[in-house]
Amino acid sequence: MSSTESSSPPSIRVVIIGGNVGGLASAISFRRSGHQAVVLECRDSIAPEVTGGIRLPPNITKIIYQWGYEELLRRVAVKSSAIDLRLMDTGEKLGGHVWEEQLIRDARGDFMFTHHGDFVRFLHDIAEDMGAELHYSAKVVDVNMEDKIVTLEDGRVFEADVIVGADGADGISRPLFEAEEPEPLLNFYSTTIPMARILSDPLTADLHNENKAGLCAAWFGDGVAVLGWPLMKPEYALCVYGPPVGDQTGWLHQGKKDRMMEILNKAEPRLRKLGEWAREPHVVTVNKTIPLEEWFHDDGPYALVGHAAQPLAAGSIQEAATAFEDGVALGRIFSRIKNYDQISTYLIAYEEIRRDRDIRAYEKELEDIQFMCLPPQYAAARDNVLREKGKDGRNIFELEIPDDPTESEAWVAWEKIVDQFAYNAEEAADDWWHKTGKTIQASQGGVVDAPLLQIVVAKTHH
Numbered sequence: 079m080s081s082t083e084s085s086s087p088p089s090i091r092v093v094i095i096g097g098n099v100g101g102l103a104s105a106i107s108f109r110r111s112g113h114q115a116v117v118l119e120c121r122d123s124i125a126p127e128v129t130g131g132i133r134l135p136p137n138i139t140k141i142i143y144q145w146g147y148e149e150l151l152r153r154v155a156v157k158s159s160a161i162d163l164r165l166m167d168t169g170e171k172l173g174g175h176v177w178e179e180q181l182i183r184d185a186r187g188d189f190m191f192t193h194h195g196d197f198v199r200f201l202h203d204i205a206e207d208m209g210a211e212l213h214y215s216a217k218v219v220d221v222n223m224e225d226k227i228v229t230l231e232d233g234r235v236f237e238a239d240v241i242v243g244a245d246g247a248d249g250i251s252r253p254l255f256e257a258e259e260p261e262p263l264l265n266f267y268s269t270t271i272p273m274a275r276i277l278s279d280p281l282t283a284d285l286h287n288e289n290k291a292g293l294c295a296a297w298f299g300d301g302v303a304v305l306g307w308p309l310m311k312p313e314y315a316l317c318v319y320g321p322p323v324g325d326q327t328g329w330l331h332q333g334k335k336d337r338m339m340e341i342l343n344k345a346e347p348r349l350r351k352l353g354e355w356a357r358e359p360h361v362v363t364v365n366k367t368i369p370l371e372e373w374f375h376d377d378g379p380y381a382l383v384g385h386a387a388q389p390l391a392a393g394s395i396q397e398a399a400t401a402f403e404d405g406v407a408l409g410r411i412f413s414r415i416k417n418y419d420q421i422s423t424y425l426i427a428y429e430e431i432r433r434d435r436d437i438r439a440y441e442k443e444l445e446d447i448q449f450m451c452l453p454p455q456y457a458a459a460r461d462n463v464l465r466e467k468g469k470d471g472r473n474i475f476e477l478e479i480p481d482d483p484t485e486s487e488a489w490v491a492w493e494k495i496v497d498q499f500a501y502n503a504e505e506a507a508d509d510w511w512h513k514t515g516k517t518i519q520a521s522q523g524g525v526v527d528a529p530l531l532q533i534v535v536a537k538t539h540h
């Protein structure tokens with residue numbers, strides 16, 4: 079399939095395992111770079127019919143705007159305006175944060191809420207329009223890295239120049255990269271409630287009135303926490319964190335509403351009502367994971383994106399964004415490729431650009447959730463700080479937290495939030511090109527003082 083030298087840039091054939099956020103973002107980005115993209119998704123439908131809400135921070139929406147799909151996104155996503163922080167048992171408001179125009183303008187995107195299924199369908203439509211080849215009911219059962227062949231359960235085989243593992247935390251890819259068993263920390267219940275139900279009851283109507291359009295509500299409890307936000311459909315997304323209970327979990331399973339209600343029944347009356355009206359939730363675990371050493375396999379041109387590379391906590395702000403950004407950055411780097419021999423160089427560059435950022439996002443999101451779920455001995459200190467600042471009407475994420483009241487001061491590190499929102503995955507790939515890639519390409523055969531080149535040489539001589 080491949081030739082070593084070519085006068086015009088090659089059109090690489092990329093076979094992507096998994097057609098959710100990471101896989102579809104990869105397909106779009108590779109197509110934008112002029113390559114062939116084949117997506118193999120084991121689900122039999124474009125998107126799951128019943129899903130919960132996800133949050134799209136500015137670092138994801140800005141790329142969608144750059145691509146020219148802002149209007150289309152606005153049909154399925156609601157703009158977020160602010161977040162309120164409350165105590166779960168009493169409902170007392172500790173404080174809030176309004177997303178300032180300036181921050182959002184600087185980030186060049188919006189903070190939005192959407193249904194997971196709507197967002198996957200939205201990405202599918204773009205990928206299809208851009209000419210990606212999309213296969214459903216296509217379960218991958220074997221990856222032959224040396225021969226670059228991917229085999230499906232039904233016997234079909236797909237040849238590739240590059241294989242992308244976008245098959246999530248529980249797919250076929252992570253074990254091939256020697257991922258260690260994760261440690262379950264929390265259960266996460268994701269469900270929705272019809273907005274009409276919420277608005278019809280005076281107790282809950284306040285969660286979504288005219289002044290509060292786009293408000294995300296967060297409730298802090300003892301080892302438990304809840305998030306809620308409005309969706310376009312119109313529905314209300316409800317996310318509940320609680321202790322891990324060792325049941326069968328995963329995005330394909332609905333059930334365990336009784337366990338979710340055990341948590342909500344101890345909470346303020348509004349949360350009890352929301353729980354009663356909610357449909358059966360999806361239940362997944364929030365895990366502690368050991369980051370993979372490498373995202374690019376030694377045995378062949380096989381790289382991981384999204385939760386296959388680094389799973390993030392379900393329901394967290396950057397959960398979908400990291401998967402999306404991985405796919406975007408990977409495809410974008412490949413816009414510069416000049417011949418097939420450079421494939422490994424570009425895959426290593428991708429790992430260099432994305433791995434540390436995803437690990438930082440994973441750690442920060444986990445800290446945020448644990449901060450919401452602090453046990454009483456730490457929660458009191460946390461609540462006092464937030465309450466005091468909330469009284470002044472200040473934006474809560476901009477606070478300076480005194481030394482170690484909660485062991486989670488990073489939660490409110492404003493710089494981290496700004497850093498996450500300001501990031502642009504396409505620009506990160508372009509920066510790599512200008513700082514390192516150009517030199518590598520110019521140096522073929524020569525000696526270059528670039529750290530990446532040393533890694534490339536070490537890996538390709540493996």
Ligand SMILES: Cc1cc2nc3c(=O)[nH]c(=O)nc-3n(C[C@H](O)[C@H](O)[C@H](O)COP(=O)(O)OP(=O)(O)OC[C@H]3O[C@@H](n4cnc5c(N)ncnc54)[C@H](O)[C@@H]3O)c2cc1C
Nearest residue numbers: 096098099100120130194218245246249329384385398401
């Ligand atoms: C069905 C589903 C529903 C979800 N709903 C929500 C939600 O409501 N709220 C929320 O916060 N998050 C939800 N998520 C999680 C969230 O979207 C993702 O975890 C996150 O965006 C990372 O995306 P990803 O593409 O890296 O991985 P994933 O979302 O895990 O996607 C991996 C994809 O690979 C496919 N796959 C796995 N193994 C194979 C194989 N052997 N061959 C072919 N395909 C394979 C899976 O079917 C899946 O579509 C959902 C995920 C899934 C899979």
